[in-house]
Amino acid sequence: MILFGGMWVGAYNVAGIREGGPPVRSFLTILGLAAVAAVALAVVLAIVRAYFRSLGDRARRRDLEAVAEEYGLRFSSGSHWEPPVQCLHLPLFRDAYGREARNLMMGHLAGQPAMVFQYEFFAGSGNPPKLQRYHVGLFKLPIDAPRLVVRSVQIQDVLAHWLGLDPIETESEEFNRRYHVMCADRKFAFDICRPVVMEALLDGEAVPVLEMEGRFLLMYDGPLASDKFAAPAMSQRFLAVGRRILESIPEYVRHDHSPRDA
Numbered sequence: 001m002i003l004f005g006g007m008w009v010g011a012y013n014v015a016g017i018r019e020g021g022p023p024v025r026s027f028l029t030i031l032g033l034a035a036v037a038a039v040a041l042a043v044v045l046a047i048v049r050a051y052f053r054s055l056g057d058r059a060r061r062r063d064l065e066a067v068a069e070e071y072g073l074r075f076s077s078g079s080h081w082e083p084p085v086q087c088l089h090l091p092l093f094r095d096a097y098g099r100e101a102r103n104l105m106m107g108h109l110a111g112q113p114a115m116v117f118q119y120e121f122f123a124g125s126g127n128p129p130k131l132q133r134y135h136v137g138l139f140k141l142p143i144d145a146p147r148l149v150v151r152s153v154q155i156q157d158v159l160a161h162w163l164g165l166d167p168i169e170t171e172s173e174e175f176n177r178r179y180h181v182m183c184a185d186r187k188f189a190f191d192i193c194r195p196v197v198m199e200a201l202l203d204g205e206a207v208p209v210l211e212m213e214g215r216f217l218l219m220y221d222g223p224l225a226s227d228k229f230a231a232p233a234m235s236q237r238f239l240a241v242g243r244r245i246l247e248s249i250p251e252y253v254r255h256d257h258s259p260r261d262a
């Protein structure tokens with residue numbers, strides 16, 4: 001207040017509003033000083049916003065580190081990243097470039113390599129290219145799985161049901177209302193979507209997309225707005241569901257779908 005008060009007093013004196021000052025020059029001087037004051041205020045507000053944003057980022061980082069520690073994983077702020085070659089055919093990775101993985105949690109879960117991270121990449125051929133943000137959980141499987149997709153029910157799934165194009169339905173009506181299951185191998189879908197897995201998927205916020213194919217289990221949410229990008233709760237969700245799935249794969253499924261590179 002003292003700063004801006006001094007600026008206006010200075011404007012009053014310099015502008016010559018007191019007796020004898022030229023009115024046109026006085027008016028232009030006041031406009032110039034007002035513009036300087038507006039720019040200074042904008043700079044101050046930007047600094048304040050950046051400060052509080054940095055406080056929020058540090059708090060989220062501490063929360064993410066706590067989640068990683070809870071599951072016995074390492075934490076890294078992240079950088080340029082390339083997915084495993086075996087994953088490049090998956091839609092989320094296939095057409096992306098300039099990939100970066102931030103806030104990585106890495107290690108082993110239920111005896112299998114696992115990582116949860118915030119995934120940034122560019123997609124499309126626009127100028128400038130479009131930046132995409134996703135929250136991702138990537139887990140190596142102890143089996144060689146056929147393609148299985150479990151995702152939150154969308155409007156097109158309801159329409160398909162009305163048209164008689166029924167998806168795979170489990171014995172849980174609540175699960176069928178919240179999730180849409182697709183797999184060419186129906187037996188495998190039922191072997192994976194066991195009661196303990198359905199319970200994990202129902203117990204909390206919905207996992208938007210879960211894909212299983214080959215040696216990998218992939219879960220993701222997005223594209224995300226920047227304010228949702230580093231949500232520790234979703235990292236914890238992916239780890240909890242991923243661990244439940246890995247621990248619950250039956251022995252006969254491990255035998256029938258034993259990986260060729262085992």
